[in-house]
Amino acid sequence: MKQHVPVLLLSLAVPLIALLPLPDFWIAQLNYIGLYALVSLGLVLLTGVGGLTSFGQAAFVGIGAYTTAWLTLNLGLSPWITLFIGLALTAVSAVIVGLITLRMSGHYLPLATIAWGLSLYYLMGNLDALGKYDGLLGLKSLSMGDIDIGQGRLFFVLCWALLIAGAVALINLLDSRPGRAIRSIKGGTQMAEAMGISTFRYKVTIFVIAALFAAVAGWLLAHFQRTVNPSAFGLKMGIEYLFMAVVGGVGYVWGAVVGAALVKLLDDYLQVALPALIGTSGSYEVIVFGVALVLVLKYLPDGLWSVVARKFPRSPRDVNWQDAANLPERDKPARGEPVLEVDNIRKQFGGLTAVNDISFTVAAGQIVGLIGPNGAGKSTTFNLITGVLSKTSGRVTFCGADVSHLPSRDIARQGMARTFQHVKMIADMTVLENVAMGAYTRGHSGVLSSMLRTNQAEEQRLMKEAQRQLERIGMGACLHEQAGNLAMGPQRLMEIARALCCDPALLLLDEPAAGLRHKEKQALAQVLRQLQGEGMSILLVEHDMDLVMDVCDQLVVMEFGTLLTRGTPAEVQANPAVRAAYLGTEH
Ligand code: ADP
Ligand code: MG
Secondary structure, X not given: OHHHHHHHHHHHHHHHHHHOOOOHXXXXXXXHHHHHHHHHHHHHHHHHHOOOOOOOHHHHHHHHHHHHHHHHHHOOOOHHHHHHHHHHHHHHHHXXXXXXXXXXXXXXXXXXXXXXXXXXXXHHHHOHHHOHHHOEEOOOOOEEOOEEOOOHHHHHHHHHHHXXXXXXXXXXXXXXXXXXXHHHHOOOOHHHHHOOOOHHHHHHHHHHHHHHHHHHHHHHHXXXXXXXXXXXXXXXXXXXHHHHHHHXXXXXXXXXXXXXXXXXXXXXXXXXXXXXXXXXXOOOHHHHHHHHHHHHHHHOOOOOHHHHHHHOOOOOOOOOOOOOXXXXXXXXXXXXOEEEEEEEEEEEEOOEEEEEEEEEEEEOOXXXXXXXXXXXXXXXXXXXXXXXOOOOEEEEEEOOEEOOOOOXXXXXXXXXXXXXXXXXXXXXXXXXHHHHHHHHHHOOOOHHHHHOOOOHHHHHHHHHHHHHHHHHOOOHHHOOOEHHHOOHHHHHHHHHHHHHOOOXXXXXXXXXXXXXXXXXXXXXXXXXXXXXXXXXXXEEEOOOXXXXXXXXXXXXXXXXXXXXXXXXXXXXXXXXXXXXHHHHHOO
């Protein structure tokens, strides 16, 4: 895997640098770069991958640093114990802050992290026990037995070993079941929730992971500098950490290292060069950083590492899952038994009744078409059934269980899978990985096992299933293509494969033929007929009447939110009211 080339290079470079007769000054610089990179590594996960912007990471560095400082100085504990106490404290605070702030949307989250960063700064600066703004002095350097590893070259090796381990853990995580869920958060939560993923849980999770990375850096920093004071953990540093991640390339693990190096070196250079240039001293480098940030965002919005990443595109995944076991399948209703019973569901948006007491049933093995002019309420009906929207009234029974009040992820878990009127996918993931997201609820591996790569047996089963579903709909040839590069037709088929991956008892397709060319429509019709032959139960919203009349067993016709009629395609075609509705609005 090309992704691991930087890991190999760094693992060779670190011991080499430690052995070379570099001046101590440069080793110290590298130590700071390693520490900063560790913090911005957390931001790559949180901001770059998860889309959650935090200015408050410096505060978590502070928790790690102050915890070890206070405990080693006052209670005489070993730093190797205080590290874990610091991590525990950080995790608890991150969970609390996360639970409060991560439900906020848009700009409120960054604002909340600013507030949190500020308040912790003033708390550290005003507590007598923490030495107020002078901080705590006289910490011991880190040691192992009699060997001092807290300074110079040995500290460099420790710090960069932790950094490399963190980077590898992140790379592993992002390429896993929970990693795909994390990567889906940024594009909005609807699709991920429809795959059975609790997006809020993952938001809190990555917030905590990023905080833990920062806390480890704080612990290292405290014992490296042998003193802690609030200025290293204030808002200015919080902004600088974010700046490092963004300049380096916030979407890339190695961007964190590049950004940290650039900012640290530039910072030092400017602090000397600027006063000489303008003749007075002051924190003018902050202004230069501001300008640089604007320039980077304008000309290299994906950061410096994106230039490297573009030169070395990811190699396709090794197909090593032929021998993996198949995933277990759920029990499904026998042909003819009711799968879905929709009973008088209603949705009001203010004064508009988008869905007006609609009832119908889908029996196992049936394809039921839900048709009607634009704005009739078909997509809203879909959203009510799948739990994306809450119902004003009415009841939905799925496989005999009342799912009226369940959120969409719980309904998905029970085997109701869907596609979207506007394709929702992760454009920078491969087709195979996108489809594997559909099998999310059929896997169990969590964050830790993914980081440690003990999830591989399950990962192979998920990939095998994704490949099987893609082959089932005739897309076996584009497993490793970037999903964003696909034409509309294959994108829609990919969504169907993703839905099939959840082993559904019922498949809901919202306008699968919209925007397709003639050839692509034929391919789709072929897939639908094949699924029908295999006994799949499908609820289909579609405008293409040829397709609908061709594949559907039953039709439900809506107009202005109300049920116009129900029946077989032949009955519906013969119904004058339907003709009037369509001829009046469509032709
Ligand atoms: P269809 O899928 O049949 O074209 P929709 O279900 O998308 O129709 O929309 C039905 C009606 O509900 C339309 O009049 C639409 O404007 C309205 N509507 C849909 N979603 C919302 C919403 N979130 N808020 C307010 N009105 C909505
Ligand atoms: Mg619609």
